[in-house]
Amino acid sequence: MVELKTPAEIEQMRAAGRVVASALAAVKKEAAVGMSLRELDAVARDVLRSAGAVSLFEGYQPGFATTPFSGVICTSVNDAVLHGLPGDLVLQDGDLLNVDCGASVDGWCADSAISFCVGTPRAEDLELIATTEQALAAGIAAAVPGNRLGDIGAAIGRIGKAAAVGTNLDFGGHGIGRRMHEDPHVPNSSRPGRGLKLRPGHVFAIEPWFWSGSTTTYVIDDDGWTLRSSDHTRGAHAEHTVAVTEEGPQILTLV
Secondary structure (H helix, E strand, O other): OOOOOOHHHHHHHHHHHHHHHHHHHHHHHHOOOOOEHHHHHHHHHHHHHHOOOEEOOOOOOOOOOOOOOOOOEEEEEOOEEEOOOOOOOEOOOOOEEEEEEEEEEOOEEEEEEEEEEOOOOOHHHHHHHHHHHHHHHHHHHOOOOOOEHHHHHHHHHHHHHHHOOEOOOOOOEEEOOOOOOEEEEEOOOOOOOOOOEOOOOOEEEEOOEEEOOOOOOEEEOOOOOOEEEOOOOOEEEOEEEEEOOOOOOEEOOOO
């Protein structure tokens, strides 16, 4: 059974969401050519620490991972799009960086991700980021009472299909609340009118991620975490934690 959150609980999740949004904003502000991913992790870590928040990522080890995650943010560069470890890689001019952050405050969780260019942007990267953000907006708009879970995936999938970008369905959005990953899985392509009927109090992390090429397959680095396209085309990722309410979808991961 999917947990329904009360308005008070949603406000508690919003508090966690503000911290996550602040951490992502700080990372984007500080990201520059010559900076290492580990240094960016330290920026996010300081934001979480000052807010009294707990990282949802550090020490996390799902079934597919060979080791616990070693940072408070995922930092995926260029052809990497998900789960990149924040190590010693130094950012170069023109890099496409995806940053994902999750945190809890008083036991309530929030999760969000952004993509942006470092230094001189490539036009095709900006277009891919815009497509991904458009898909996120479409998915959020579908998160209204009476719709079904498939309507969210269908809205995202329509944007991806129109842009002819690579889409993989192994990873996607998810329920979120007291834990980062709760049922149900929220796919980034689906058939409308199918699945769970949305009700006020449902909260989901909605997160489209696309590759600029047509590939739908990936490889995982030797670190056991970093997921990159099998044909080395670049990827973008966008995510918000969103509550279904009578007044419409509410984005909880905003500053």
